[in-house]
Amino acid sequence: MDTTRNTALEAWMDEHGHSANSLAQALNSALERLTGRVGRFDGRTVRDWRSGRVRCPNAATRRALEDVTGLPPADPGFVPRGRAPSTAAPQEDPMQRRTIVAGGIAAAVAAATPGTASPRRIGMSDVDRIQKRFAEIVASDHRHGGQLGIEQRAAALADAALNLQNAGIATQRVRSSLYGAAASFRSSAMWAAIDGRRYNDAIGHMREAQALAELSGDQTIKFRIWSHAGTLFRHMGRPADAFAANNVARNLHITRRDPLFGSLGMARQMAIEGIAQDRSGLRRTFDQAQDAMHRADPAACRPVWLRAFYDQAELHSLALSAHLSLGDYPAAEYHAHRCLAALRPHMRRSKAIATSRLAHAQLAQGDADAATHTAMSVPFDAATQHDRVSRMLQEFGAALRATAPGSSSTHTWTEHTAAWRATT
Structure with missing residues (x-):
C-alpha cells in the first residue's frame, strides 16, 4: 500500500492554521450543511489522510473537503481511486x-x-x-x-x-x-x-x-458593535434605545462563556442608568460588573480591542459618568480618583476624559480652586483636538463663570484658555 505522505494537504493546513482536530470540526459542519447528516470526522481521520494511509475519501467526504478548502480534491492531494497521482493542473475552470x-x-x-x-x-x-x-x-x-x-x-x-x-x-x-x-x-x-x-x-x-x-x-465583534451602539445612543440622549442596544450585546452567549464580556455589558448599562436617572439599580449594577470582572480568567484569550481598554479603571470611569449624570458629585469624585489611579499609561484619551469629569464633580461641590487646577491639568492636545474633551472643558468654563464670577479661579481659567486659543 502506498503511504506517501500527503504533503499538499499538510501545506494547506499549515497555511490556513488548521490542526487535525479543527479541520475535522470544519468538515463535520460542512457535511451537515451539505447532506443534513452530522459528520463523524475526528483528528485521527485527518491524520490518516495526511500520512497517506487514506488517499481518496468517499464522494460525500470529497464534497465536504471542497466546501471547506475551496479547492477540487486533487489540489489538497487526494487521488481518485484507480488513477495515478498527477501533477497536472486541475481541470476545473477557476x-x-x-x-x-x-x-x-x-x-x-x-x-x-x-x-x-x-x-x-x-x-x-x-x-x-x-x-x-x-x-x-x-x-x-x-x-x-x-x-x-x-x-x-x-x-x-x-x-x-x-x-x-x-x-x-x-x-x-x-x-x-x-x-x-x-x-x-x-x-x-x-x-x-x-x-x-x-x-x-x-x-x-x-x-x-x-x-x-x-x-x-464572530460573537466577540457582534458584542463590540452592539455595545458601541448602546454608547452611541447614550451620548445622543436616547436612553431607551441605548438600553435596547446594550441588551443585545449582553444577551450574546459570549457573555456567559467569558465573564469579562458580561462585566463590560453591565458597566455600560450602569452608564445608561445614569442618564436615565435610575438611581435604584446603580449600585447593584456596579457590584454585578465588579463581581463578573473578578470571576473572569485573566489568562483567557480575548480580542485586542477588549484587552486594550477594559479593566478596573474603565469600570470606575463608567461609574464616574453614571454618578455625574445623576448629580451624585461625591460618588463621581470618588470613582474619578479610582479611575485615574488605575489607568494604564497608554490610555491618554481616557485620562483626559476622566480628568475633565473630575473637574466638573469638584466644581459642583463648591471647590472652584481644586476644580480649576484639575481642569488645567488636561493636556493641551486633548483639550483642543478631542471634541468630547473640548466640549466638557467649555462647559466647565461656563459653569465656573456662573458659580464663581470674578474669582481668582475664573481669572486663572480665562487666561489659561486664552493661551490655548492663541496657539490653535
Whole structure:
C-alpha cells in the first residue's frame, strides 16, 4: 500500500492554521450543511489522510473537503481511486468559482488573473497581516481618540479587508475571518465617530458593521458593535434605545462563556442608568460588573480591542459618568480618583476624559480652586483636538463663570484658555 505522505494537504493546513482536530470540526459542519447528516470526522481521520494511509475519501467526504478548502480534491492531494497521482493542473475552470457576498456590502468574484493557471489563494496569513493593522488603529484611538483621520483609516481598512474577497479563492473559514476583520475596522470607525461627536457618521458605520458581523459569525465583534451602539445612543440622549442596544450585546452567549464580556455589558448599562436617572439599580449594577470582572480568567484569550481598554479603571470611569449624570458629585469624585489611579499609561484619551469629569464633580461641590487646577491639568492636545474633551472643558468654563464670577479661579481659567486659543 502506498503511504506517501500527503504533503499538499499538510501545506494547506499549515497555511490556513488548521490542526487535525479543527479541520475535522470544519468538515463535520460542512457535511451537515451539505447532506443534513452530522459528520463523524475526528483528528485521527485527518491524520490518516495526511500520512497517506487514506488517499481518496468517499464522494460525500470529497464534497465536504471542497466546501471547506475551496479547492477540487486533487489540489489538497487526494487521488481518485484507480488513477495515478498527477501533477497536472486541475481541470476545473477557476472562472467558475464565485462568491456572492450578501447584504449589499460587496459582490466579490474570485477570478484568475489573465494569463495565470489559477486564481490566487487567500489564506489565514493574509488575514493575520490585515489584523495587525487593527491593533494599530486601537492603539491610535487610545492615544488620540475621536479624530477624523482615525475614522477614515479604519473605514479604509474595512474596505481593504473586503477587497481581499476579490483577490482569489478562499475557504469559508478564511472568508468569515475577513468579514470579522472588516467588521472590526468598521466598528473602530464607528467608535471614532462617536468619540468625535459625529453621530450621523457613526450610525452609518454601525449599520455596515452590524451586517459584516453577521456574515462573520464572530460573537466577540457582534458584542463590540452592539455595545458601541448602546454608547452611541447614550451620548445622543436616547436612553431607551441605548438600553435596547446594550441588551443585545449582553444577551450574546459570549457573555456567559467569558465573564469579562458580561462585566463590560453591565458597566455600560450602569452608564445608561445614569442618564436615565435610575438611581435604584446603580449600585447593584456596579457590584454585578465588579463581581463578573473578578470571576473572569485573566489568562483567557480575548480580542485586542477588549484587552486594550477594559479593566478596573474603565469600570470606575463608567461609574464616574453614571454618578455625574445623576448629580451624585461625591460618588463621581470618588470613582474619578479610582479611575485615574488605575489607568494604564497608554490610555491618554481616557485620562483626559476622566480628568475633565473630575473637574466638573469638584466644581459642583463648591471647590472652584481644586476644580480649576484639575481642569488645567488636561493636556493641551486633548483639550483642543478631542471634541468630547473640548466640549466638557467649555462647559466647565461656563459653569465656573456662573458659580464663581470674578474669582481668582475664573481669572486663572480665562487666561489659561486664552493661551490655548492663541496657539490653535
